[in-house]
Amino acid sequence: MPTPSDNRAQLLGPKPTASPFLIRLNQETNCRAFLQLIREEACRRLEAELASVFLLDQKKHELWFPLPEDGKYLRLDARLGLAGTCVSTGEIVNVSDVQSDDRFFSGIDLHTKRRTRTLLAVPLRLPTGEIFGVFEAVNKKGKDFSARDERRAQAFVEEISIPLQRFQRTEQLQHERQLLEEENVQLWKEVEGRFSTQKLIGNSLPMQRLVRVIDQIRDSSVDVLITGENGTGKELVAQAIHFSSPRGRNPFIAINCAALPDNLIESELFGIGRGTATGVDARIGKFVQANKGTLFLDEIGDLGLKAQAKILRVLEERIVVPVGERTPIPVNIRVLAATNTNLEDAIKNGTFREDLYYRLKVVHIQTPALREIAVDIQLLANYFLDRYCQEMNKPRKKIDSAAMRRLVECDWPGNMRQLGNEMKRLAVMVRGATIKEDMLDVAIKRSAQSPQKTISLDGRSLPAMLGEIEEQIIKDALVTCQFNQVRTAEHLGISRQGLIKKINRYHIRVKELRDEVYESL
Numbered sequence: 001m002p003t004p005s006d007n008r009a010q011l012l013g014p015k016p017t018a019s020p021f022l023i024r025l026n027q028e029t030n031c032r033a034f035l036q037l038i039r040e041e042a043c044r045r046l047e048a049e050l051a052s053v054f055l056l057d058q059k060k061h062e063l064w065f066p067l068p069e070d071g072k073y074l075r076l077d078a079r080l081g082l083a084g085t086c087v088s089t090g091e092i093v094n095v096s097d098v099q100s101d102d103r104f105f106s107g108i109d110l111h112t113k114r115r116t117r118t119l120l121a122v123p124l125r126l127p128t129g130e131i132f133g134v135f136e137a138v139n140k141k142g143k144d145f146s147a148r149d150e151r152r153a154q155a156f157v158e159e160i161s162i163p164l165q166r167f168q169r170t171e172q173l174q175h176e177r178q179l180l181e182e183e184n185v186q187l188w189k190e191v192e193g194r195f196s197t198q199k200l201i202g203n204s205l206p207m208q209r210l211v212r213v214i215d216q217i218r219d220s221s222v223d224v225l226i227t228g229e230n231g232t233g234k235e236l237v238a239q240a241i242h243f244s245s246p247r248g249r250n251p252f253i254a255i256n257c258a259a260l261p262d263n264l265i266e267s268e269l270f271g272i273g274r275g276t277a278t279g280v281d282a283r284i285g286k287f288v289q290a291n292k293g294t295l296f297l298d299e300i301g302d303l304g305l306k307a308q309a310k311i312l313r314v315l316e317e318r319i320v321v322p323v324g325e326r327t328p329i330p331v332n333i334r335v336l337a338a339t340n341t342n343l344e345d346a347i348k349n350g351t352f353r354e355d356l357y358y359r360l361k362v363v364h365i366q367t368p369a370l371r372e373i374a375v376d377i378q379l380l381a382n383y384f385l386d387r388y389c390q391e392m393n394k395p396r397k398k399i400d401s402a403a404m405r406r407l408v409e410c411d412w413p414g415n416m417r418q419l420g421n422e423m424k425r426l427a428v429m430v431r432g433a434t435i436k437e438d439m440l441d442v443a444i445k446r447s448a449q450s451p452q453k454t455i456s457l458d459g460r461s462l463p464a465m466l467g468e469i470e471e472q473i474i475k476d477a478l479v480t481c482q483f484n485q486v487r488t489a490e491h492l493g494i495s496r497q498g499l500i501k502k503i504n505r506y507h508i509r510v511k512e513l514r515d516e517v518y519e520s521l
Contacts, residue, residue, distance in 0.1 A: 025163045032067060034167060038160055042137055045156060046149055049139035050114065053124070053160075054083055055168050056133050063087065063134060066167075081105035083134045086121040090131060092154070093121040096144040114138070120145040122153045124161060132168065135160075200233070200240060201383050202376035203480045206368040210237070217363055218244045223315065225360045226338040228367030231417030234338040235298060237367055242294040247334060250293035255286050257307075258299035265307045270314075271322035271329075287320045287331050294334045300360070301339035301346055305353065312356045335360065370412040370419060375480045377408045380416070384423035385435075394427050402437040410447045471506040474499070475513060483514050 021041050028034045035053065042051035054063040056078060063083055065074040078087050082103050086093045098104045098116045118140050124133035135157050137145065145153075200211055214237070217224065224241060226234045235254065242252045260268055271285030286295060297303075303311070314320055315335060319328040337360045346352035370377065381399060389396050399407070412418055422444060426435050437445070474492070481487040489499040503510065 019159075022159060022163070025160065031167075034163075035067060038164075042135070042153075042156060045152055046120070046137045046145070047141045048120075048137040048145075049141065051135070051137045053164065054134045054136070055124075055164075056087060056131060076105065082119055082121055083136060086123050086134050087131055090123055092123075092150050093119070094145050094150060095119045118144050120149060120153055122150075122157045124157055124164060126161075126165065132165065200236065201380055202373055203379065203482065204368075204373040204376045205479050206373050207376060210365065210367065213363070213365055214240055214244065217241065219246065221245075221247070221334045222362040223335045223337070223360055224363045224365060225343075225357075226336065226365045226367060227343075228338075228340065229369050229415055230340050231415030232367035232369060233416050234340075234367050235296065237365060238294070238296045238336040238338065241336060242296075242334075245294075245334070247293050251290050252294050252296065253286050253290040254296040254298060256298045258302040262304055265303065266310065267323050269307065270310065270320050271325075273322050273324035282322075285320060285322060287314060287333060288329055290333045291331050292333075294336060297335065297337040299339055300337040301341035301343055301352060305351070308353045308356050312353065312359060315356075315359050370415045374408055375476060377412075377419070378404055380419060381407050381423060384420045385427060388424045388427035392427060395433060397427065397430060397433055397435055399435045400437070403435050403440055406437055406440055406445055410444050412447075467506070470502070471508065474502055474506065475508060478508075478510065478513065483510060 021037070025034065025037050028037060038053060039051045042048065052065065054065055054076070056063055057075075060075075061078045063076045063078045076083065078084050082093050082095060082098070082101070082105070084105075085103055095101050095104070096118055098119050104116070104119075116138050118138070120137045120140075122135045123131045124135055126132050135153065137149075137153060140149065200207060200214075202208075218241065224238075226237055228234050238254070239252065242248060255268065257265070267283065267285065269285050269287060271288055272283050274282035297311075314331070318332070319330050321328050343352050343357050347354045347357060370380075381404070385397060385399065388394075407419075414421075422441055425441070426439065430439055474488075477488045477491050478485075481491055485499055486496055489496040492499065494502075
């Protein structure tokens with residue numbers, strides 16, 4: 001005996017099944033194949049030469065074709081053309097002679113390389129009634145598009161509307177992802193450029209040696225000890241090592257050991273488990289945060305012996321145990337350590353572990369004091385001045401010769417940091433375009449004016465002494481200018497011919513000097 005549900009099913013008839021076309025369309029994930037299916041089915045049903053779908057970009061108010069050609073998408077103003085009329089009115093547009101219709105946008109024919117005769121456009125709508133695109137059929141075979149074709153096109157649009165909406169959302173997400181990836185690539189280029197060895201400015205021999213060492217270790221993961229006075233750019237060197245290495249797109253975690261209280265050092269470095277003490281939440285330590293990247297331990301000479309012992313164990317075993325926990329966490333890190341103290345003296349005094357010192361000192365980099373690279377001061381001063389003028393939107397300034405001479409003669413106890421701060425002050429305080437000697441900080445002028453060491457002639461004549469000094473100046477200038485004689489002559493303020501005469505006078509063997517310099521790098 002038939003049940004009520006059976007009777008109801010007989011009244012309603014069989015459930016509608018999706019057409020083979022719609023099944024294929026819903027299964028297709030390739031953009032080109034998806035649109036080709038729509039094109040072929042539309043041309044078959046409407047007997048058209050060509051069919052297309054244009055999606056509406058609401059933000060830009062443009063219609064765009066979802067397939068790129070030569071890397072570019074066809075985009076049209078949604079207010080123009082017959083498709084634009086369809087969008088603005090929300091009505092079907094059926095034109096039997098396109099070429100005589102003023103609304104027709106002829107650029108479409110240039111793009112498709114076809115001559116459009118007849119055109120049928122139907123708006124694509126969301127369930128809410130909002131238009132999200134236009135379907136177009138072009139050139140009815142042998143005749144015009146009829147009212148029956150309009151009904152067929154409307155039915156076809158309703159059939160493909162939901163798959164098209166899903167497709168549009170997918171394409172939009174992929175497009176946004178592509179934009180984010182491109183933005184990410186650009187940001188990484190800026191980061192890598194900002195912290196590359198190109199930012200280690202200077203042509204002096206010590207700076208060339210520094211850059212050469214960084215270049216030699218960039219592809220390895222060896223630990224590095226960076227030593228040097230305060231303000232010599234130890235962290236900048238560490239960043240250059242990290243961002244030029246294969247780890248460059250993984251974390252660079254920096255921690256100032258001198259700024260950590262003794263009771264927090266272990267939890268900061270190794271982490272701490274939840275409930276280790278009353279009210280304490282779990283926290284990830286710097287070693288784990290730097291996993292797959294680089295950990296920079298600045299002022300490591302200020303660490304206590306207990307923390308030193310634990311760091312040594314991590315470096316040897318590459319595992320971390322958070323405070324209050326028992327489960328070890330493996331870490332894959334590179335450690336760069338820096339200090340301005342003499343660790344060898346600290347070892348003798350019993351304040352630094354000798355085994356940790358040699359574990360860190362796989363590669364040792366010494367950052368030069370500014371007074372040791374005086375030939376770079378002019379280059380550095382101009383770099384800092386231009387940078388701060390640009391950052392603070394100030395007119396570009398130049399340093400006159402007398403002021404530059406004072407800068408070169410200064411001892412710079414604060415090194416690069418002091419020079420940078422002085423250029424920042426001048427960028428803000430000097431209103432004119434030229435920085436003069438009297439505008440410099442009093443301490444800098446006083447340092448530059450301090451009496452120099454007395455030079456002993458040791459029985460040599462004054463001309464012989466001056467000759468030795470001039471010979472050394474020429475050699476230093478050749479090294480600074482990378483043995484380019486034109487640049488060296490300009491640097492010394494003499495002609496190239498004059499430089500050659502002096503090289504011959506002092507029997508300077510340029511090739512041997514160059515080989516000696518490059519072998520030492």
